[in-house]
Amino acid sequence: MKKILIIQLARFGDILQTLPSIQGLKSKYPECEITLLVRSTFRDAALLSPFVDHLIEFPTREILGPYFSEPSDDNKAVTLAHLIRFLANDFMRQKYDLCLNLTFSKSSSLLTQMITATEKRGLQRSRDHEVAVKDPWSQYFLAQVSNRNLNILHLNDLFARICGVEDYSYPVQLGATSMPRDVEAPEAKKKYLGIQIGASVAGKTLDVATWKTICEYLKKSFGSHTLVFFGSSDEKHSIHAIAPNESIVLAGKLRLQENVRWIRACEHIVTPDTAMVHLASLAGTNVINISLGGVRAQETGPYGEGHSVLIPKSPKSSDYAKAIQAIIAGDAVGTSFFHYKSTLRKTSFGSVRSELQNFNFQIDETRNFFEQSFYLLAEFRCAGRIDDLPIPVLRDSAHEPGSNAKSQVDRLLHAFDAMCALKKIGKMGQQFAVDLILHSRDKRSMKKLTRDLEELDRLMNELHGSSEYVRPLIDWVRVTRDFVDCSQNAQERLFELAGAQEGAYRELEQNVDILEQLLQTAVNAATKRVTKTSKSTQVDTKRGLDAE
């Protein structure tokens, strides 16, 4: 592998989550030359990787700015001219061995189409110019992450799998972390607590009053620590309103990559869902992530060992402060939050992956079962391997105080019914697809078969809406079936599409089989435990009677 192009046109967070994969590629192929394409606005995140040989900036503002500010014909022409000039760039004319498009936007596939590369992964265009995805982990991304389905694979780990470097990505080295001379440096003997209050949208962070309460509480509880405020210049005003005396305000003084030295000097960083979560994780500083606004912490939360994620139930301002104080002091967090802790788990095939574990609450076991099962299924389908994961036991939670056992059993039964229906759909879909090939010259049969396949699709749509536990199976079928690399020739295209349909439905049937087996194992384990428990209860009762 000599020349590798990585396209990452998303924001700071996604670029930071790509850095471990870039390191992994350099480690796996030491001789390779890595070109990274990012949007100009977010280039600072890319500068953190010492393994990027060529950084190319996509000038989004320059290209799209004029047209977005005033969508006139003149500005359209200006935008097109800028775009053409960009596409004439040297890097576009190179021949790459591997092109990795880690931007899962359909427009990025157009860019990938124009690149010459021996192998392409991620979104691209097929021979008939439609959007296509060929590699299994990118199909997984599109089916599960883009559709917000059950997924416990962290994006760092998923990107590494798409790049094929999950064995090579950790621990991460950061480069270019120097600071401007006019900014004070951290003192070795001092203790610091870092705080980031801003986020890309207001809904992702707390209000200023709550932050003020947190800061006052932290200052009171950890008098020996200095609070350090990170962020952009937009946040300076709010920070000055809440920062206790003797705090250090770095907001607006440092570019993203220049924060690393200060982040490393902090014992903990308290932050909402921002790029700071990823930056601090990469720098190796403990993160306390206050996760608001429906962000999926399993996918984009802090990565590594010992970070905390707090998801509020309905806390008061002071509860936030107490929870953060408890985490720093190593105490239990109160019941106003779901407290998750991150851990690095070694897989049975040698690599590590980050996982969030429930820390102060009972997990929803049905959901947990399906999350873990879909992870096992993903490793099998995308990498042909089986992670030696203990299959979660579906406990007989009816005996637990306040259990929602009935609803759990109901959901499980509902999912099981949907799985049985999907298995039948899988069988019929395979048959219809084979018939499409066999009767490709018979127009009447073709019309009927197309209608039959549409009917199957309608049935799948109904099931899709009925249970979140079968949604990953259905979206997997859709991606496999709809994003196919097809020829422009009508006859070849028909065979390729029918082949892809057959493949998608065949996998569906097999995937349901695998899930059923896992479910059976989980239920058997639960039954064994229930039998054991009831036997011991009987013995205890007998002893009690004898004593009387």
Added chain:
Amino acid sequence: MPSKHFIMNGEEREFPVGSARFSEFLSSLSQDLKSSEQVISLIRIDGQEISDEQEGFFRNKTMQEIGQVEIFTSSPTELAHETLITLDQYIVKVIETLNKAADGYKSKNYLAADAFFVRAIDSLDLFVQTIGGIKLALRIGLHTKIAVVEASLVSIMNDLLTAKRENNYIYLAELLEKDLVENLGEWKQDVFPILKNWKVS
């Protein structure tokens, strides 16, 4: 009883029993050839080379019913060396099929992939049988290098069948396009030179 003329290695010969079946003629001839360590390498009937399947068609016919028969013989060693030359080309074809099957499994066009998979397995089976025949002809017993490559092929084929049974398409594709291709490469590079230079004692 009329006799039947035939040509062997360009020389005209006579088979005494014209009413005998073609199969009896072939067994009798093979018996005679044993002493001179020769085997039948080619049969032509009326100038047309006949395949194994066509041979079956003629087996029950009497010699009188069959046109002009031409027989060519070679020594097993010569035959083995000739076969080795064709195996070189055969491996190229097998690799093509393996890659097509792997591509099918990777692109999830399992219908096409399965068809190429069956063809690949048949081809490999024939390859193994042919190698067995060559070893027998060249009287090769245990040879470490050959044994290692053979064991590796058997192990890959076992894995292949397990992967197929478990519907592990990713592993299947990897075995087909990497492990098997690598193994066939070893046959070409390491084993065939040994076989080609083998002197029958």
